[in-house]
Amino acid sequence: MALSTRASLLRQAGRHRNAAALDGRALLLVGSSGAPEPRNRTQTQTHRAAVLDALVGLAADHLGQVHLAAARRLLARARGIADVADTAWLAGRRPLLRIEWVSAEVAIYSADSASALEHAQHARELCTVADTPLRHRVKTELIAAAAHAAAGDLLVAAQRAAEVTADARAGGLLPLEWASLALRHGLDPADEDVAGDLTRVRGLLVGRGVPFADERTAGG
Incomplete structure (x- = not known):
């Protein structure tokens, strides 16, 4: 393990x-x-x-x-x-x-x-039990946001991804905050606030030892 x-x-x-x-x-x-x-x-x-x-x-x-x-x-x-x-x-x-x-x-x-x-829906159902850790709940919502993006439901995807960003930030879940920002940046590359947050969080992760393979990966 x-x-x-x-x-x-x-x-x-x-x-x-x-x-x-x-x-x-x-x-x-x-x-x-x-x-x-x-x-x-x-x-x-x-x-x-x-x-x-x-x-x-x-x-x-x-x-x-x-x-x-x-x-x-x-x-x-x-x-x-x-x-x-x-x-x-x-x-x-x-x-x-x-x-x-x-x-x-x-x-x-x-x-x-x-x-x-x-x-994604099956995953959400598995998270309904009270003892599910916050990290797994937030990751599940991130997966759901990505699934909606793939289905073309871009507004729903953006809204859910923004909620993941807020929940991850509040819970100190830095990798999930980065992943949600990467998804949001992909949905709207022109959003300068998201781009700035993505760069900032990437820097924090690198400072904590995350060995990103290359700049493309680091940017999501």
Whole structure:
């Protein structure tokens, strides 16, 4: 799980190939199915969470390299392992939520806006439980905004992205603030306030060690 977390930080910076190497190592360590002779239910859940982190992370890594077929195969494997009956956070709703996020993104890249909106809605439904962390709620709304943009609902997308910016800023969620500003900048490149905020937040992230792959990635 530590390797997958490290991979996610590299992936956010646009270094998808580097992230894939770490997610691949994580999957190699934990295997790709059930826990080997689990001693108890907690061990089984933790193992499933680790397997799903690696699989969904790899799917996102391949998506970032526009390997859409590989991303779909990895998501299918993850869905086959996920336990939809597990309503707890760690190995139940959290990995299911991440599967919906990446599925929505794959649909966006595949020009299938209807599926993107459907996956985004499923993700929002998973966030209705009270113990869902703020970071995951805000990320889910960001995915929904992107899905609306892909569907051509630009006003809805801009409004939701602006709400994500405000919520991320209030919650101290700097990477999500940057991502929402990048989306808004793409929707309206002429908005100088958004462009200025995007530059400012990028600088803060770089100062905290985010290794952006290049200027294009840093700008969203």
